[in-house]
Amino acid sequence: MEKVSAYIHIPFCVKRCNYCDFNTYAGKEDLIPAYISALCKEIDRVSLNFSEGIEIYTVYFGGGTPSLISPNFLHKVLMSLKSNFSFIEKVEMTVEVNPGTISLNYLQQINGIGITRLSIGMQSANQAELDLLGRQHDYVSVVKTVGLARKAGIANINLDLIFGIPNQTEKTWKKSLKKAISLKPDHLSLYALTIEDSTPLAEKIAEGMISMPDDDLEAEMYEWAEKILKQSGFKQYEISNWARRDQYIDYRCQHNLQYWRNLPYLGFGAGAHSYFNHMRWENKKQILSYINAINGEDERICTIHPAVNIYSELSSTMEMGETMMMGLRLVREGVNLLDFRNRFGKSVFDVYENEVRRLEQVGLLQIDDDRKRICLTRRGKHLGNQVFMSFLGD
Numbered sequence: 001m002e003k004v005s006a007y008i009h010i011p012f013c014v015k016r017c018n019y020c021d022f023n024t025y026a027g028k029e030d031l032i033p034a035y036i037s038a039l040c041k042e043i044d045r046v047s048l049n050f051s052e053g054i055e056i057y058t059v060y061f062g063g064g065t066p067s068l069i070s071p072n073f074l075h076k077v078l079m080s081l082k083s084n085f086s087f088i089e090k091v092e093m094t095v096e097v098n099p100g101t102i103s104l105n106y107l108q109q110i111n112g113i114g115i116t117r118l119s120i121g122m123q124s125a126n127q128a129e130l131d132l133l134g135r136q137h138d139y140v141s142v143v144k145t146v147g148l149a150r151k152a153g154i155a156n157i158n159l160d161l162i163f164g165i166p167n168q169t170e171k172t173w174k175k176s177l178k179k180a181i182s183l184k185p186d187h188l189s190l191y192a193l194t195i196e197d198s199t200p201l202a203e204k205i206a207e208g209m210i211s212m213p214d215d216d217l218e219a220e221m222y223e224w225a226e227k228i229l230k231q232s233g234f235k236q237y238e239i240s241n242w243a244r245r246d247q248y249i250d251y252r253c254q255h256n257l258q259y260w261r262n263l264p265y266l267g268f269g270a271g272a273h274s275y276f277n278h279m280r281w282e283n284k285k286q287i288l289s290y291i292n293a294i295n296g297e298d299e300r301i302c303t304i305h306p307a308v309n310i311y312s313e314l315s316s317t318m319e320m321g322e323t324m325m326m327g328l329r330l331v332r333e334g335v336n337l338l339d340f341r342n343r344f345g346k347s348v349f350d351v352y353e354n355e356v357r358r359l360e361q362v363g364l365l366q367i368d369d370d371r372k373r374i375c376l377t378r379r380g381k382h383l384g385n386q387v388f389m390s391f392l393g394d
């Protein structure tokens with residue numbers, strides 16, 4: 001059976017954050033019941049095409065703000081998945097939550113329906129930084145949410161943090177990360193802030209009202225984080241991700257590992273992406289267009305369902321390039337040379353001899369001693385984008 005991950009997109013937020021360009025909408029909560037029905041219908045339709053020979057390996061409710069959805073609705077979507085697909089025995093099931101938006105009762109209920117992992121958008125412990133980002137919570141609500149999640153029996157907790165925030169200093173970053181560590185999460189994701197066009201933050205920067213921290217400071221923040229997280233017992237497994245892990249436990253995010261290993265996933269909901277059977281597709285982004293398309297019989301661009309907006313078939317060259325690009329993000333695991341050959345019938349060196357040798361010479365890539373895998377070097381980790389571009393092709 002082929003292991004496939006399922007991503008469920010929840011495109012609702014109470015208010016848009018100042019840096020956000022995700023596919024999410026504020027003030028549309030009245031559409032939630034119709035959206036949940038559309039999700040279940042999409043799951044039915046996709047399973048008609050693809051349920052044979054596959055097992056759901058992970059489920060991830062991302063957003064948006066999935067914690068705006070009641071446990072009953074989350075359960076309805078899970079039941080729909082379970083009635084249409086086989087599941088592996090122990091499925092990692094994640095829900096993204098915003099601090100301060102959920103009660104103990106909510107967490108107990110989602111734990112009861114099988115949610116095993118919570119990803120909490122902490123972002124910073126500094127109130128001025130949270131205000132600048134337009135977040136709706138404070139650090140105290142993060143502490144409270146982590147405490148309630150533990151009490152409810154959620155074993156695997158991730159905290160998301162952002163560095164490189166305008167006006168952020170080394171001191172405030174260190175304080176935020178130390179406070180995050182003090183909450184004893186099992187997993188940490190640290191993302192450098194990207195300023196997306198047309199966001200309120202981009203406008204403030206363009207108007208000269210605020211300025212970005214310089215690249216050197218951002219690099220120092222990252223390096224310091226690597227050091228303190230290692231000292232605190234976290235193992236880095238991806239450029240932006242750390243987890244507690246030993247011979248008994250493994251809190252790496254199995255869902256995201258599926259993406260980084262370039263393995264198949266089915267995405268459901270407005271704007272969700274899927275990669276399966278050498279095909280990639282993306283659903284209509286707007287909530288109402290998605291709901292109407294799923295419920296109607298609009299003209300289709302492919303046989304999957306009428307809410308698909310973009311569809312493409314991938315050549316083996318594209319899949320190999322993406323496997324290199326994504327796999328190299330995994331700092332220890334890298335790209336496994338035998339897996340690559342088994343999957344594509346060619347070795348990494350048959351296809352990328354020149355690129356690998358060149359990147360090796362400039363100290364960005366390394367092949368391990370027993371020639372089992374290719375990974376980024378320490379320097380390569382800091383210049384990852386340069387490495388990834390080499391495998392993108394024309």
Ligand code: SF4
Pocket residue numbers: 012013015016017020021022024063064065098121
């Ligand atoms: S909570 Fe997340 S998805 Fe919603 S607006 Fe903020 S950053 Fe975007």
